[in-house]
Amino acid sequence: MKSNKIAEILRNEGNSSYKERSFNDALIKYNESLCFSEVDSEHLGLAYANRSAICLELKKFEKCLKNIKLARLNNYPKSSQEVLDTREKKCLELAKKSKGNEGKKFFRLSYKPNKAIPYIIDGLEMRTNDKYGRHVITNKDLHVGDIVAIEKPFCSILLTHSNFVDVDKNNKFLRCAYCLKSNRFELVPCQGCCSAMFCPSCQQEAFESFHKYECPVMDKLLTSGSVHIALKIFFIALSAFKGSIKELQTFMNGIDKMDKNFSIFDFNISQPDNVKSYLRYMNTLTRSDGKFSIAQHEEILENHPELKEIYESNKDFIKEFLHRQCQTNDHYFHGIFGQKISSNDSRAYQDLQQSIGSGWYPFCSLFNHSCASNILRIYIDGKIALIVTRFIPSGSQLFDCYKVSFAKHSKDERQAKLLKQFNFKCDCEACEFNYPMPPHIPIKNAKLIKLAKKIEDECAQQQNINGKSFHECCKQMDANYKDFPSLELVWLQKSFAYLLLLQARHESENN
Template identity: 35%
Template structure:
């Protein structure tokens, strides 16, 4: 059995126990254990016994000029095909693998400058030309670089660098357009949290909201960048910076957008991850990696003082506080307490606890055995605290961590795009699910923006979608998926009313195609002018015809609204890399 991630080790353990006919015996012993720390020690002992616990690093990439040159060659192929976004990713890989002091570093920067020149990002072109010169760019090719520099300077003089200016469209559409909550200025004042036996804690609006209203812009407490996006985004702030990134000098898969982000990222988390980054990328899942990042963020906001963090978590035991309950919602210790008090995924059986104990034990062992973390956890009690913190966060994560997404996807099709990262958001985690949601979440870097896409009356509840939409999946598929992943039976309006799939929805407006026909295809081909021209019209239509929901027209324009917002959320420079 090949190993794909950390779960495969616990699956191997289960299979071995079955083979040895020890399942019943082990299950009885495990059932007697009531403390998570002891559960993890019990499973860890079994993993060691069956030689499934890492004794050394199995995956580790080193700086290599040969590998750097392979990525550069691939980037050149993309460049020739005018696939500039792919070219930039390959050049960043080349930069990451280049050995210290080699001319491969300078050549990678020079190649990036060529992409920026072609996409009319002249300021970035000049910056990368200088970086190339500062990093051993071959003298024999310097004339070509100087020629590009001179052309850039001329084009900037003639004001052809306007596309490097700040994007006014993003500023217009991505801001709170409701009266602000004085205490929580990242939220609309009309939002409040309520609680009952049916919904638990949930969010309602005190005033009517309309499609296009932006009611929340929330920063995460902690974030994690997916490994397959590590050459396109800053590992610390998760902004793409038009892929103008700085490589870590030690590992081969971490980049930052600036020296400041590199310094902060190293101090917060990368000094613990750098030496094991390839193993983490190989074994770790999104939930585990973000749970670990949440610990490092918590440790950092507690002044890297373990006793201070322990005391804070002890004080928060049993808390049900939300972000609304704290006097200073921008104090990261308060945000940590709100995250720690989020509802955990209940209803998990002993098999799940056994597996969770195993995967957390394996990941924590990596840090305790191979990183500087062992120096700040000197006692067994300290190690137990670390493991239990991660264990609890994995329980919280299943219902409360949010994926970070961008880009344009196909109309009303299930998309396997995993996004570019994950984040922990104490407010957004209070919003319940519906298979017919009345809002969409979008991301700028790590921020969560909540945009209303159906009218919500005063007193109405806000509903997000947890990945099971009536347009995309049948009633039976949604019920099974939500039960397996989130442990609840959905009774939203779409499930109660047996709403149809997108292609089976009724048509209610015979004039729809004359006005909006072809819009989605144009938006998917980055028709920026169309998006600006029609955006207000989409919002008005969604409000006017909501009484006919569910119908083909509303679902189509909800998608148009989403695609337009995704375009507005992308920086113009990123768009230029995509479309040229």
């Protein structure tokens, strides 16, 4: 429950951290204080004002000005206005002197976008066959380093707690509960609960599409992991039918008989009312045949102040909906990774990212697996950038890697995992030709070993991407693609991923 008393305590804790120049800790406390501040109280204004002070310290001038504006709009005490006026003046002066660092973004599509799906490049097409079901091919040659898609999830959840992976419990005060972006200097609190913050541009849409149902049970959802995912899809679906469970039920019964290959390529994704098309697409996804307990989902709905009646009178349909969702999520919801916020100084490869959530990416769902994949997913602020890692000739299929690659796992291990989790026997090139694992793969071009090592060392030293090294890495991997698999190409792929992770962190931090 909102409480100005708690908001004040949190703000004071933030002030202590601020005095010690622990700006990240102070920021978390100020954001938490925003969440607890009662609507229309001056505590909102005070916390925004304090956040503007951090922005100024960190030379984030534009964000500083935005926070000053928010403070004024949110009852910052008239008696202290002078503090804000002085800060604003100083900020404007410093901003004038600074050159500004908004360079071109690195993560943008390498070719012109597809007209109907503007977040993928023109030239990618969906095909179907008996062996792979739906899959994506390219109708032009693709080269190492090409960015072919930058996709937002259709539905995602933010993790603040997990029994399985290491997550930051402060994520709810650091990331938008809708887009997952680490927009921590600009987040605004939900007016109802104390556990969700949003980008100003996401707040309204999030509320209308699902948060109005999440809000009263948000604390329970945040600790419920996959239960949250299935319920969130249900909330989105119900909102699309303006809360009418009967209309949702009629629609769901109707789509059971529709085309099994319906996908993102079949509808206009930019139409405002496209949730129905996404539901239709979701209905075509492969489901696991496992039995899932939905007891926890039921408990949340049974105690939901607005949905309990709907739940009681439509139990069978809702239970079936949730159960099907669990079976789909098993195959299609992917962990989402983000840059670690609290450990800014760490440059170790394995330390750059941390699990921040889970989501369904409708386009990325169409990729099949290969243990020697030709694309790589890089997570950046909740979005997936798909990047080519091996030359892909026109007409070929793009393959993702479902966590098991020949460079890290033996053939037996890979095949067992894929069969168990995804129910197919892998016969990719690495399985068919039994590619050896490093370090047993032959070296075909020793010079490239040196390059891979040089890039790896550079990455360990630097904060962001070395453009020259990146270009060289792409060029060599592209030119020598016929040598695959070789130790140097596998090593270059690893260095390439390291460079991209550094760049993702850099872009996220400077956003």
